[in-house]
Amino acid sequence: MPLHPLTRALCLCAALALGSAPAWAQSQPPAGRLLASNCFQCHGTNGKGPGFDKLAGKPSREIYEELIEMRAGREDKGGIMAKHAMGYTDAQLLAIAGYLSKQR
Numbered sequence: 414m415p416l417h418p419l420t421r422a423l424c425l426c427a428a429l430a431l432g433s434a435p436a437w438a439q440s441q442p443p444a445g446r447l448l449a450s451n452c453f454q455c456h457g458t459n460g461k462g463p464g465f466d467k468l469a470g471k472p473s474r475e476i477y478e479e480l481i482e483m484r485a486g487r488e489d490k491g492g493i494m495a496k497h498a499m500g501y502t503d504a505q506l507l508a509i510a511g512y513l514s515k516q517r
């Protein structure tokens with residue numbers, strides 16, 4: 414007995430839904446990239462400029478320590494970077510610094 418057209422349409426939809434997850438659901442951005450993307454507006458995409466200080470390829474420890482100083486208000490007191498650094502945990506700053514240091 415042939416399938417009812419509605420049943421056939423449902424089967425087709427189910428097959429499509431199972432077979433092809435959208436690209437965004439399959440690929441996660443590299444570690445730290447999503448957090449670091451908050452910085453691209455001023456430091457350029459992936460920290461490569463143009464903009465304020467270039468961050469791409471800087472040693473991750475240097476970036477991390479600068480961010481810790483800024484977050485504590487010891488550097489760039491009341492400045493724009495202090496405000497930005499305050500939004501992140503140690504682990505998040507490490508992930509951001511790690512990502513930026515790997516950019517060439």
Ligand code: HEC
Pocket residue numbers: 448449451452453454455456465466468475476479480489492493494497498509
């Ligand atoms: C609204 C603009 C803006 C955004 C967004 C921004 N920055 Fe900055 N950043 C600056 C400015 C301006 C300076 C220079 C500040 C100074 O020297 O006092 C700076 C300096 C820095 C420095 C010091 C660089 C050096 O060589 O001394 C680091 C590290 C840094 N930013 C990291 C980041 C990170 C990481 C983010 C994202 C979490 C970020 N910035 C987001 C504007 C921004």
